[in-house]
Amino acid sequence: MNKPLLLALAGLFAVAGCSAERVSNFPSYKLTVIQGNELDPRAVVSLQPGMSRDQVQLLLGTPLLRDPFHANRWDYTFNIARNGVVEDLRVLTVYFDNDQLVRAEGNAIEHAIQQLEAARPQAEQQAAAPQPAAPAPLWNVNP
Secondary structure (H helix, E strand, O other): OOHHHHHHHHHHHHHHHOOOHHHHOOOOOOOOEEEEOOOOHHHHHOOOOOOEHHHHHHHHOOOOEEOOOOOOEEEEEEEEEEOOEEEEEEEEEEEEEOOEEEEEEOHHHHHHHHHHHHHHHHHHHHHHOOOOOOOOOOOOOOO
């Protein structure tokens, strides 16, 4: 075969492979990314002024951010991103003075209250439902 024709054909395929039109027809799959501390709503609601740092850490877990320039502030953040877009972002910031909790702020508090209020009717329905009798054990404890 002709060498210039072969080079021209290879160049044509190389240029056609660089076209962006066909690539856009096949969207790439992006993972759901979950980052940060997912806070238990009961733990967030049970924060009280005067708690020590250890009590707060035991209740909420290790903070995501401990800023060395603001030693009296801990930040807990949680976000869910799907397809590169953040869908849910929750932030809780707790402030200390003399190693005692002074205040907490952020949208994670509102979210925790909403979750607990939504769970309350379900818990009341389960409590009102009759409980089935426990089955007899397969072993005899007192012979």
